Amino acid sequence: MIITQISILRTLLMILGITLVVGINAVFVVWLERKVAGHMQFRLGPTEVGPAGLLQTVADGLKLVSKQIIFPSSADTPIFILAPIICLIPVFVALVPVPFSETLQAHELDIGLLLVIALGLLNTLGILLAGWGCDNKYALLGASRAVAQILAYKIPLLLCILPVILLAGTFSLREIVVAQQESMWFALYQPVAFFMYLIAITMETNRSPFDFAEAESELVAGFHTEYSGMMFSLFFLAEYTYMFLASAIASILFLGGWLGPVLPGPVWMLLKIYFFLFLMMWFRWTFPRVRVDQMLAFGWKILLPISLLNFLLTAGVMAAL
Amino acid sequence: MEFLHTLPNNLIVYVVVAHLLFGIGLHGMMFRRTLIGILISLELLIQGVGINVMAFGTFLHVDPLAARVMTLFLLGIGAAEAALFLGIAVAVFRNNQTISINKLTGLKG
Amino acid sequence: MSFERFALDIYALTFASLLVQIVVGAVMAVMLKKLVHCFLGLVITMVGVAGLYYFLGSPLLAVMQIMIYVGAVCVAIAFGLSLTHKAGEEGLQAPGPRGIVPPFITLAMLGSVLLGLSRREWVGYPQKIDESPIGMMLLGEYLLPFEVISILLTVAVIGAISVALIKRRR
Numbered sequence: 001m002i003i004t005q006i007s008i009l010r011t012l013l014m015i016l017g018i019t020l021v022v023g024i025n026a027v028f029v030v031w032l033e034r035k036v037a038g039h040m041q042f043r044l045g046p047t048e049v050g051p052a053g054l055l056q057t058v059a060d061g062l063k064l065v066s067k068q069i070i071f072p073s074s075a076d077t078p079i080f081i082l083a084p085i086i087c088l089i090p091v092f093v094a095l096v097p098v099p100f101s102e103t104l105q106a107h108e109l110d111i112g113l114l115l116v117i118a119l120g121l122l123n124t125l126g127i128l129l130a131g132w133g134c135d136n137k138y139a140l141l142g143a144s145r146a147v148a149q150i151l152a153y154k155i156p157l158l159l160c161i162l163p164v165i166l167l168a169g170t171f172s173l174r175e176i177v178v179a180q181q182e183s184m185w186f187a188l189y190q191p192v193a194f195f196m197y198l199i200a201i202t203m204e205t206n207r208s209p210f211d212f213a214e215a216e217s218e219l220v221a222g223f224h225t226e227y228s229g230m231m232f233s234l235f236f237l238a239e240y241t242y243m244f245l246a247s248a249i250a251s252i253l254f255l256g257g258w259l260g261p262v263l264p265g266p267v268w269m270l271l272k273i274y275f276f277l278f279l280m281m282w283f284r285w286t287f288p289r290v291r292v293d294q295m296l297a298f299g300w301k302i303l304l305p306i307s308l309l310n311f312l313l314t315a316g317v318m319a320a321l
Numbered sequence: 322m323e324f325l326h327t328l329p330n331n332l333i334v335y336v337v338v339a340h341l342l343f344g345i346g347l348h349g350m351m352f353r354r355t356l357i358g359i360l361i362s363l364e365l366l367i368q369g370v371g372i373n374v375m376a377f378g379t380f381l382h383v384d385p386l387a388a389r390v391m392t393l394f395l396l397g398i399g400a401a402e403a404a405l406f407l408g409i410a411v412a413v414f415r416n417n418q419t420i421s422i423n424k425l426t427g428l429k430g
Numbered sequence: 431m432s433f434e435r436f437a438l439d440i441y442a443l444t445f446a447s448l449l450v451q452i453v454v455g456a457v458m459a460v461m462l463k464k465l466v467h468c469f470l471g472l473v474i475t476m477v478g479v480a481g482l483y484y485f486l487g488s489p490l491l492a493v494m495q496i497m498i499y500v501g502a503v504c505v506a507i508a509f510g511l512s513l514t515h516k517a518g519e520e521g522l523q524a525p526g527p528r529g530i531v532p533p534f535i536t537l538a539m540l541g542s543v544l545l546g547l548s549r550r551e552w553v554g555y556p557q558k559i560d561e562s563p564i565g566m567m568l569l570g571e572y573l574l575p576f577e578v579i580s581i582l583l584t585v586a587v588i589g590a591i592s593v594a595l596i597k598r599r600r
Contacts, residue, residue, distance in 0.1 A: 322439065322442070325442035325443065325445070325446055326438055326439075326441075326442045328442065328445055328446065328449075329441075329442070329445045329485050329556060330555050330556060332547065332552055333544070333547075334449070335482070335486070336540070336543055336544070336547070337540065338449060338452060338453075338482070340536055340539055340540040340543070341453060341456070341536070342452065342456055342475070343536060343539070344532050344533060344535070344536030345453075345456040345457060345459075345460055345532075346456070346460070347532040347535060347536065348460055348525075348529075348532040348533075349459065349460030351525075351528065351531065351532060352460075352522065352523045352524075352525055352529070353460065353521060353522060353523070354521055354522065354523050355465065355521045356514070357465055357507065357510055357511055357514060358465060358468060358521050358522075360507065360510075361459050361460075361465075361468050361469060361471075361472050361507065362459065362460055364472060364476075364499075364503065364507075365456055365459055365460070365472065365475060368475060368476065368479045368499075371479065371495075372479060372482055372483075375483060375486050375488070375491065376486060379486050379487060379554055379555070379556050380552045380553065380554055380555065380556075381550060381552065381553055381554075382553065382554070383553055383554070385487070385554060385559060386559070386561070386563055386564055386567060387567075389488055389490065389491055389561065389564055390564060390567055390568065390572055392483075392491055393491070393494060393564075394575055394579055396494060396495065396498045396499065397498070397579050397582075397583060398579065398582065399498075399499070399503065400498050400499070400502060400503050400583075401582055401583050401586035401587075402586070403503045403506060403507065404503075404506060404586050404587060404590045405586050405589055405590050405593070407506055407507065407509075407510040407590065408589065408590030408591065408593040408594040409590075409593050409594075410510055410514055411510060411513050411514060411594045412593050412594050412595075412596045414513065414514040414516075415594075415597075416596070416597070418516070419516060420514050420516070421521075
């Protein structure tokens with residue numbers, strides 16, 4: 001038998017924990033985004049609902065739930081319904097191997113990082129199916145652009161993760177943080193990889209300045225043009241959870257996960273994750289959108305060679321030492 | 322229920338599933354009329370082969386690592402072949418505006 | 431009913447549902463009319479096969495299957511679908527009398543394989559082993575196939591790009 005004993009209670013707790021993390025994160029991040037957007041634009045953002053506007057997301061959620069879900073008559077209904085689900089479920093599962101402290105981890109996997117990468121690739125499938133199922137030229141165009149963008153930056157993303165794996169010697173996320181406990185945080189050993197990783201995840205999650213998938217002024221609303229009500233919010237839940245996951249991986253790989261002087265582990269982890277999320281929101285409200293061909297050229301011609309060189313250099317240095 | 326418990330350790334199940342996939346893929350390759358449909362059936366064939374290799378390596382071979390390496394190579398080859406097939410399909414569509422093999426009969430007769 | 435018994439039941443039920451998933455996905459992939467639905471069936475089958483690899487004791491292969499097949503090959507097929515889409519093209523042909531050939535071939539193969547298997551002992555069983563020697567094997571014992579497959583992949587990518595750029599000679 002592969003497994004000798006599963007603790008049923010632990011599995012149930014794990015599912016509940018991940019669901020809570022995803023849900024509370026969505027509520028908090030939407031509020032944070034609107035507050036950050038407001039203050040960067042010299043206004044206040046939501047202040048009415050709840051203390052300092054914290055329950056604004058709940059109000060938005062209730063509004064979206066009460067909206068009618070419109071199915072276009074010529075849309076391919078099974079695909080139309082499946083696309084947001086395919087966008088959402090892999091990100092849920094990818095949160096399983098992520099450790100929030102030495103003991104707070106849903107399930108320890110030897111190949112945790114590999115699983116996260118593999119499930120991140122399924123995002124493109126969901127986007128393509130969403131663009132296809134709508135039977136709408138704008139949606140298909142937006143989806144193809146989004147997938148081309150994500151694929152162009154997938155390889156630099158992997159090549160930025162590889163030096164960290166070389167340094168830590170393992171794919172297990174917990175062991176990578178433990179490896180940073182003895183030596184310094186990997187961001188100091190791999191600054192170039194850290195910087196490129198930040199660019200790559202801003203790209204992967206379709207955030208400005210790279211949000212061609214949504215592109216509110218160009219493509220109506222990209223691949224989720226035809227989605228209304230709760231299905232639209234499913235896409236946004238998937239996007240924010242993917243941002244959370246990418247930030248969690250960034251803090252584990254480069255900033256040492258739960259390591260920190262005074263505060264307990266999970267608090268440090270959350271601080272680091274929300275630092276990256278704040279960074280992504282900062283990018284969104286500061287930079288204008290990049291042109292599609294410029295962005296693709298940057299990815300293939302500049303980011304890929306640099307990340308490859310960085311990886312070869314790291315491997316060479318590690319072999320020499 | 323007891324029968325279901327013995328299934329994951331039974332080689333016959335894996336062999337039957339692999340051959341079933343192979344048969345369904347073969348049926349698809351014979352009777353689907355578009356290039357992409359044939360590609361999908363071809364991928365099913367390869368999945369069946371992969372399960373077969375992995376199952377034989379796990380149950381019948383002393384060294385199961387060799388089966389994993391072989392299946393990894395199979396995955397890589399399947400991906401390369403799908404990429405080539407798609408390149409050809411896109412080129413054919415651009416030149417003939419169709420990928421139905423009923424209409425692509427230039428070499429016939 | 432003890433927890434362990436319940437866990438074993440869930441384990442067995444998961445395996446059975448994976449088998450059902452594989453077969454349903456495969457039948458969807460060859461029997462449905464619209465190509466996008468067939469593509470969905472393929473995705474379902476591939477995820478099921480990944481689960482089967484996990485049950486055969488190789489979480490590495492399961493993750494690799496999802497990464498390579500579902501994450502890359504299926505996305506490429508979906509792109510190909512959207513690029514070669516023509517409305518109203520009939521994708522399926524009624525089997526007719528030639529429909530007996532695939533089941534016949536399959537049963538013949540299955541029969542011969544089972545016959546050969548009946549004479550051999552099962553040496554092992556699915557267990558989770560340490561898969562880190564695979565890396566050393568790829569660069570040591572299996573170096574030649576490794577290099578050959580890297581050349582193969584490079585040639586395939588270059589070939590696919592150059593084939594896709596062929597224009598009709600006027």
